[in-house]
Amino acid sequence: MIKHYEPAEEYQADAYRVDGWNGIAWSILGWETEPDEDTEWSGCEYRTGNLVAVMIGDDRHFSVEPDDVSELNEDEYCCVCGQIGCHHNA
Numbered sequence: 283m284i285k286h287y288e289p290a291e292e293y294q295a296d297a298y299r300v301d302g303w304n305g306i307a308w309s310i311l312g313w314e315t316e317p318d319e320d321t322e323w324s325g326c327e328y329r330t331g332n333l334v335a336v337m338i339g340d341d342r343h344f345s346v347e348p349d350d351v352s353e354l355n356e357d358e359y360c361c362v363c364g365q366i367g368c369h370h371n372a
Contacts, residue, residue, distance in 0.1 A: 285343040286327060287312035287334040293351070297338060297359050301350035305366050307359035308335045314345050338364030 293310040300308050311334040315327035332345045338361065360368035 283343065285334045285345060286315045286317075288315055288327075288329070289313075290333060293333065295353045296356065296361070297354040298335070299352045299354055299366065300335060300346050301352075303337075307338045307354055307361075307364045307366055308346075308351075309338055310335050310351065311343070340364070 290310060290312045293312075296309070297307040298310055300306075314330045314332045314334045316330055317327050318324075321327055330345070331348075333348055333351065335344050335346045335351070336342060337344075338359070354366065357369075359366045360370045362370050
């Protein structure tokens with residue numbers, strides 16, 4: 283399911299590790315938002331406190347907690363397959 287989100291300026295790295303999903307690098311899309319009861323009239327949504335992320339090499343949206351996210355260095359993961367520890371792109 284595609285989740286709604288707004289930009290998260292504090293998450294600008296190319297890849298992140300997400301606790302519980304060891305071995306896969308992630309991209310952070312932004313802060314997850316959800317409509318409230320007046321969204322049809324106001325057009326406003328509110329932040330849930332979670333982030334919307336996608337696995338590198340995939341396009342499915344996942345909701346993750348900010349405390350579970352840590353930045354990865356470029357040499358720690360493969361930007362082609364998304365595996366942490368793979369050096370195919372090195």
